Structures are given as C-alpha cells and as structure tokens.
Amino acid sequence: AQRVTQPEKLLSVFKGAPVELKCNYSYSGSPELFWYVQYSRQRLQLLLRHISRESIKGFTADLNKGETSFHLKKPFAQEEDSAMYYCALKRSGNTGKLIFGQGTTLQVKP
Amino acid sequence: GAVVSQHPSRVICKSGTSVKIECRSLDFQATTMFWYRQFPKQSLMLMATSNEGSKATYEQGVEKDKFLINHASLTLSTLTVTSAHPEDSSFYICSAGGGVGGAFFGQGTRLTVV
Numbered sequence: 745a746q747r748v749t750q751p752e753k754l755l756s757v758f759k760g761a762p763v764e765l766k767c768n769y770s771y772s773g774s775p776e777l778f779w780y781v782q783y784s785r786q787r788l789q790l791l792l793r794h795i796s797r798e799s800i801k802g803f804t805a806d807l808n809k810g811e812t813s814f815h816l817k818k819p820f821a822q823e824e825d826s827a828m829y830y831c832a833l834k835r836s837g838n839t840g841k842l843i844f845g846q847g848t849t850l851q852v853k854p
Numbered sequence: 855g856a857v858v859s860q861h862p863s864r865v866i867c868k869s870g871t872s873v874k875i876e877c878r879s880l881d882f883q884a885t886t887m888f889w890y891r892q893f894p895k896q897s898l899m900l901m902a903t904s905n906e907g908s909k910a911t912y913e914q915g916v917e918k919d920k921f922l923i924n925h926a927s928l929t930l931s932t933l934t935v936t937s938a939h940p941e942d943s944s945f946y947i948c949s950a951g952g953g954v955g956g957a958f959f960g961q962g963t964r965l966t967v968v
Binding site: 789 | 890958959961
C-alpha cells in the first residue's frame with residue numbers, strides 16, 4: 745500500500761536556524777514526490793516536486809530511494825516560512841491523485 | 855498558474871438536507887478532478903476521483919450514495935453531500951491538473967451541519 749509519513753506534527757525553530765521537515769514514503773513502484781504548503785488562510789499550493797530538483801524560496805528536497813525519504817530542507821528559516829507543509833506522493837502515470845502525509849506545522853519564531 | 859475555484863467557501867446547513875459544492879477549473883480543462891476531505895489539524899484524505907462524462911471512482915470507505923459526484927463538463931465537478939449529518943461537517947477541497955506540475959487546489963469549502 746502507498747503511504748506517506750511525516751513524523752513531526754509541529755516543528756518550531758528560531759529565525760535563521762536550519763530546518764528539516766521529514767517525509768518517508770512507502771510505494772513499490774517509481775513514485776513522484778511533492779511538497780505542498782498551506783499558509784494561514786490560503787489554499788494548498790505546490791512548493792517543490794522531486795523531478796525538477798529545484799530550489800523554491802530557499803527550500804530543497806532530495807529523493808532518497810534507498811531510504812524512501814523526501815525530506816524538505818532550508819538552511820536559514822524565515823518567519824514567513826511559518827505554514828503547514830504536506831509531503832505527497834503520486835503514483836507514476838497517475839494524473840493528479842495524491843496521497844498526503846499528515847502534515848507538519850512549521851513555526852518560525854523571531 | 856492554473857486556477858481552481860470552489861463555491862461556496864463556507865456553508866451551514868440543517869441536518870438531513872443536501873448541500874452541493876462546485877469545483878471549477880477556470881483557465882484549463884480537466885477531465886479528472888479530485889475531492890479531498892480535511893479534518894481539523896489533520897491531513898487531506900482523498901475521497902473520490904471525478905471523471906468527466908463517466909462515473910466517479912470512490913476510495914475505500916467513502917459512501918458513494920452519501921457523496922454524489924457529477925462531472926458534467928471539462929471545467930466543472932460537483933460534490934453533493936446528501937442527507938447531511940453533523941459528522942459530515944468538515945473542510946472539503948477539490949483539485950485538478952496534476953501532471954508533472956503538481957495539482958492545483960481549490961480554496962476549500964467549510965461545511966457545518968447543525
């Protein structure tokens with residue numbers, strides 16, 4: 745069965761500190777992994793996708809197939825990064841259907 | 855980027871009545887849309903896949919007679935919560951698109967059944 749696990753419900757750091765939001769997945773095929781972010785009172789929006797290997801708002805995430813992980817990292821957290829972050833998995837070839845992790849609330853304190 | 859719009863954003867209804875939620879793709883056509891349910895401080899749970907011109911595909915444990923989905927055009931999917939009860943109160947979110955660019959989400963609908 746496909747599953748996405750985000751072990752931390754809440755991650756609280758001070759501004760300027762490094763951040764790592766953990767995500768592990770379970771899927772026997774070749775998954776596509778995403779990070780979505782939901783800022784307060786806003787809709788869910790795409791932050792990162794593993795296939796593009798890009799850095800958005802200073803965040804990066806590397807797919808580690810050996811560890812079945814897709815952790816989200818940022819070297820220096822900013823207050824505006826405070827939000828809910830969801831890791832999501834899409835089965836290859838399956839348009840749009842996403843399996844979400846439980847979500848991690850990132851709180852960046854001044 | 856592409857825009858997905860939901861309406862209404864908030865609705866309160868009496869127990870036993872039905873409520874319809876609309877999901878529209880505003881600037882692209884979507885043969886497939888998805889409906890999620892989100893409980894407070896919890897993750898999104900996929901309820902069903904809405905397929906244009908054919909029956910929706912429901913996830914295990916989701917009552918198809920309770921949550922009626924219609925996808926009559928390439929830009930509109932509707933979710934009707936029939937005979938709503940307080941336990942149906944939740945945040946319902948739709949999405950469309952989702953190729954390599956990731957899915958686009960509606961702003962969500964807060965349903966409160968009293």
